[in-house]
Structures are given as structure tokens and as C-alpha cells.
Amino acid sequence: EVVLTQSPGTLSLSPGERATLSCRASQRINSDYLAWYQQKPGQAPRLLIYAASSRATGIPDRFSGGGSGTHFTLTISRLEPEDIAVYYCQQYDSRGFTFGPGTKVDIK
Amino acid sequence: EVQLAESGGGLMRPGGSLTLSCTASGFTFNDAWMSWVRQAPGKGLEWVGRIKSKTKGGTTDYAAPVRGRFTISRDDSQNTLYLQMRRLKTEDTGVYYCTINTGYSSSWFDPWGQGTLVAVSS
Numbered sequence: 332e333v334v335l336t337q338s339p340g341t342l343s344l345s346p347g348e349r350a351t352l353s354c355r356a357s358q359r360i361n362s363d364y365l366a367w368y369q370q371k372p373g374q375a376p377r378l379l380i381y382a383a384s385s386r387a388t389g390i391p392d393r394f395s396g397g398g399s400g401t402h403f404t405l406t407i408s409r410l411e412p413e414d415i416a417v418y419y420c421q422q423y424d425s426r427g428f429t430f431g432p433g434t435k436v437d438i439k
Numbered sequence: 440e441v442q443l444a445e446s447g448g449g450l451m452r453p454g455g456s457l458t459l460s461c462t463a464s465g466f467t468f469n470d471a472w473m474s475w476v477r478q479a480p481g482k483g484l485e486w487v488g489r490i491k492s493k494t495k496g497g498t499t500d501y502a503a504p505v506r507g508r509f510t511i512s513r514d515d516s517q518n519t520l521y522l523q524m525r526r527l528k529t530e531d532t533g534v535y536y537c538t539i540n541t542g543y544s545s546s547w548f549d550p551w552g553q554g555t556l557v558a559v560s561s
Contacts, residue, residue, distance in 0.1 A: 366547035368484075376476075376484065378549035381542050387549060419484055423546035427502060428474070428486035 333357055335420055335431035343437040350407040352434045354420035359400050364423040367396055367405045370433075371416045379418070380405060412438055441465040443537050443552030450558045455527050459555055461520040461537030469493065469515040472540035474548060475522045477557075479533040487511075487522070489540060504530075527559045 334357040344350055354365075362383040368376040378387040380396035383403055393408045407414055415438055420431040447459040461473070472495070475487040488501040490511045499511050510523040520537050534554040541549050 363543040364546040366542075368548075370484075375536055375551040375553050376548075377551070378547060381547045381549075417483075421484070421547065423544065427500060428489075428546075428548075430484040430486070432483045 332426055333360060333422055333424055333429050335422060335429055337418075337420060337431035337434045339434060340432075341435045341437060343439045344410050345439045346410055346412060348410050350410050350414075350436055352405040352407075352418055352436075354398075354403045354405070354431050356401045356403075356422060360422045360424065362399050362403075365396075365398075365403055366421045368419045368421065369414075369416045370419065376419065407436070410436070410438070414438075441539070441550055443539070443550065445535060445537050445552045445555035448535065448555035448557045450560065451527050453527060453529055453559055453561055455559075456523070456525045457527065457557060458524070459522040459535055459537075459557070461522075461552055463518045463520065463537075466539070468513075468518040472545045473511075473513065473520045474538050474540050475511060475520075476536045476538055476548065476551070477531075477533045478536070478554075479530070482533070485533075487535070489545075490520070491545075524557070527557075529559050529561075532557060532559045 336355045338353045365383040367380040370376040384396045417433040419433045442464045444462045474489040488511045490499045508526045512521045536554045538548040538551040
């Protein structure tokens with residue numbers, strides 16, 4: 332099974348700052364099968380980024396994804412108060428689907 | 440608008456059985472591959488299992504912790520997805536979400552229902 336590790340565990344930034352979230356895989360994965368989700372308190376997760384770098388419908392362009400192989404990133408270019416959430420990466424391979432443990436983003 | 444509505448959660452004793460339902464609307468349900476994903480209280484997301492469309496065989500895949508205890512099925516005439524849970528354990532406690540597998544090789548999840556809470560406790 333592919334294990335995903337996310338860092339940092341918590342990120343506290345001021346509004347307008349840039350947030351960079353990391354997702355590392357225990358083995359090389361296909362970028363087409365890497366996604367990111369946002370989960371706000373008390374809500375269901377929402378797809379943000381698919382295929383490592385494509386924004387889902389309705390997602391603001393301050394969110395961007397990148398990376399390949401075993402290291403992927405989610406960047407929020409200018410943090411907004413409504414971006415307070417936990418962000419999860421997720422991958423798919425022949426053995427199924429796995430999620431990272433999440434990065435919590437707080438506003439300082 | 441795509442909508443997914445889970446129901447059937449509740450408080451159960453260890454060893455018991457429970458069936459969750461997910462009623463879908465706003466898309467062609469019989470063409471969709473569907474998954475269940477759960478979240479223990481205060482924890483992260485865990486994929487439970489997936490069912491393919493009947494035109495692709497209707498086959499199921501499960502995560503190791505639930506294989507042999509949980510069964511996913513679908514009723515395309517009712518636009519409804521099911522999760523039958525047997526031999527429940529305390530570690531099965533959490534919010535259960537149904538979601539659509541979409542994208543390349545149906546490899547990501549979009550959208551998600553609001554979830555239904557299952558609590559397993561003696």
C-alpha cells in the first residue's frame with residue numbers, strides 16, 4: 332500500500348501570506364491519480380485539485396498543485412480567512428485509495 | 440445539481456450489523472462508480488470500498504480493515520447505494536460518506552455527501 336505523509340501537521344499564517352503544503356508518497360505514484368481535498372470544520376471534504384495540478388470546478392485560482400513522482404505540493408498563493416480547513420492529499424493505485432493524514436491550516 | 444444523501448447511521452453494539460444508504464440525484468447513477476469513505480472522530484479520511492457500474496461488471500473492492508465484514512451494493516432502479524456492515528467493531532465508529540469516483544481511472548472523489556454517523560460502543 333502506498334503511504335502518504337503530509338507536512339507540516341499544522342500551518343499558522345496571516346491573511347495574504349503564501350501557504351505551501353507537502354505530500355510525500357512511500358513510492359512513486361502516477362500524477363494523474365493524485366488529488367487534494369479541503370475539509371472545513373463540520374463539512375464534507377471538497378475536491379480542490381485533481382491529476383496533481385488541475386483545479387476542480389469553482390476552485391479559486393489562488394489554489395495550485397504541483398509535483399511528481401513521490402513529492403507533491405498544494406500552494407495557496409494568498410491565504411484568505413475562509414481557507415481555514417484541513418487539507419488532504421489522496422492517491423489511487425491498483426490496490427486502492429489512500430489518503431494522507433492531513434495538514435491543518437490556521438489563520439494567525 | 441448532483442446530490443448525495445446518506446442515511447441509516449446510529450448507535451450500535453460491537454458485533455452488530457447495520458446498513459447505510461446513499462440516495463443519489465442529478466446525474467446518471469447507473470453509469471457511476473461509487474465509493475464509501477469514512478472518518479473516525481477527530482481523525483483523517485479512510486477509503487472503505489468501491490463498486491463499479493453494472494456495465495463495467497458491478498464489481499467491488501474493499502479496504503483491508505473491512506474486507507469480509509462490509510458489503511457494498513447498488514440498486515440502479517432506486518438510484519441508491521448501500522453499505523452493509525456486519526461484525527461491527529468499535530474502530531468502525533465514524534462519519535461515513537458516499538462519493539462518486541470520477542476522473543482518470545475513476546481515481547478521485549467528487550462530490551461527497553454530507554455523511555452519516557455510525558457509533559459502535561458497548
